[in-house]
Amino acid sequence: MVTLQQIIRTAAVFAALSPLTAYAADNASGAIDRACAKVAAVRPPAADRPTPAQRNTLAGCDSEALYYGIGQKADPEKARLCAFIEQEKETDTQPEGFSGSHILMMIYANGKGAQRNTPYAIHLACTSSWAPAERDSRVQHLMGKKESWYKSDFEFCDDATSGLTGGYCTAHDLRFKKVKQDAALNNFKNHLSDKDQAAFATLQKAQAAWAQARSDKEIDLSGTSRASFGLDEENLQNQDFIDMLERVQNGKPPAFGPTQFAQANAKMQDTLTKLAAKKDTLQDGTVTVQSIQQAQTVWIAYRDAWADFIKTAYPSWTQASIKTWLTMKRVDMLMHLLPN
Template identity: 50%
Template sequence: MILRYLITGGCLIGAVCAFSASAADGDWSYISATDGVCASVAQIRAPEADRLDAAHSALPEGCDSEALYYGIGLAADPIKARQCAYVEMAHEKDSQLMGYSGSHMLMTIYANGVGAKQDLPFALHLACVSSFAPAEQAGRVAHLNAIRQGESHGTFSFCDDASAGLTGGFCEAHRARIKAAEEENRVNAFASRLPASAQKQFRVLRNAQASWAKARADKEVDLSGTLRAAFVIQEQQLQRKDFGDMLARLEHPPLPRLGQTQLETANRRMGDDLALLAGKANLGGTTIDPAGIGEAQRAFLAYRKAWGDFAVVAYPHWGRSWVEAWVTMKRADMLDYLLRLSRQ
């Protein structure tokens, strides 16, 4: 599994972590230094011309400021994103002030001046009242204040200053959402080129793939630690990308030269690994256990069968065994890794 987040000095790699060195040395003055900035913007309110009477408005259909701003699955419309974010903010609770909430989207919109005229004091006000963790809030406020003072340039993002593991999960979900939309477009394009005779079986395959990706992420990813949500999302995205890559390969022969012999070999590897894993109480101190692996394995077998059934219809000159060998080899590699993990 590809781990895009690594903890280093209390920060997530890729975040704006200029404040982490002080914290590592036990100097937390950078947090109190932002108090004056927050006090200076405490009474700042949204620009009157941009406000909507949203306090008593129900969320309209399609109101998703994150999707509208970043163009996730639809054309980007920053102005509609701003209008939607005000409605979302009016309905927010404290438990919803993490990730790409209405408040955080408005912070982004006014920081960048995209969808509204740039208003850094209001963006700072939102950072002061809506950020999740104290250190993360301090980093975000310092970052926005540096933009206001002309000391920092470039596009602002809520995830620039993510330092809490929980926020890391939201940020990974945001990235995965963008990637998922791209993958969905790729799969839809592939489906549109299939003959009518293969459409039904391809829908079955897509559903089986989604179930397999979820089972793999839920049952075979370590859920200890604050970044567990990010790792689960990463694994689902990894499986989604692998599926898209396989479909792309189908349209660009030659395909892997596989058949019954390779399938039997991969089946033996898979069976041997499963037998060894069944005797493990846990895997290297992780939350992964034999029962969870068994659940994921059942989802994989359904996925493999769906691949074979699809190949018989769409690629009869190759048949079932070549594609089942292909996915079984991938599965055996996953189990090999879990077995190594169990020996640590």
């Protein structure tokens, strides 16, 4: 199974996501390098760092969640303390994603969680930016040469230029959505009996495997923004799952019977046959006939887990109704994989 970290780390590095000509010109003249040299020795006040007691309290903390209030109330001061702890554990001189160094860069740039310290923020931009163009753009921001920064809204992702950083920024955005999705799943689960919760746990496991298989096997991951594409698709499948649960809980089942299921299943098999016949035209990206077949196997297990859950928890939904609904969704996915 391909993990989030593997997808992001293997993403191509120099996918241009924003115009960089002005910044490249600035550094061609040495302006960025000189700005970085001026702040090379800058460090934050010692009093800003966590005390031993605070370190114990913040063991295992998440500065990103604390700074942004992901799944909890935002606490920029705790985020600062946590970020220093995380920074000390960084082994790479150019840490990736929402690292301690990058959270501190925002804290000191925005004066949010600590007194504003622009020189130290610039120092962090110079020393911890993963791609050269990102470094140059961030320094430009912090030096006040980009009109879009208003001294309180400096963001790590605003200067993303690489597929690597783009993947982390997508993952960051999806963390907020996942909090809402998890709440919806828990709410649904809490309305089930103990017996039905066991069946639901099996369904959740099958759904997670399907969402991962869909993003790994049926999304083209050859481009520089592949991390973002894969993560977006996984989130799309997770949200579709929640939307289906809400329909099952609150709505009437669709009027599908055995005939409609047979028709949908025939259409799905026909589309799979067409895809197999087009194998030579599916090789430009990472999606292949084999990867589609692998995803299809996982999808079948997901469909069957839905049918088993419906049978025990929502018997008013017939096997034919849920299987037809899922199969129609699957046909739509497969048809979009057919070459034009």
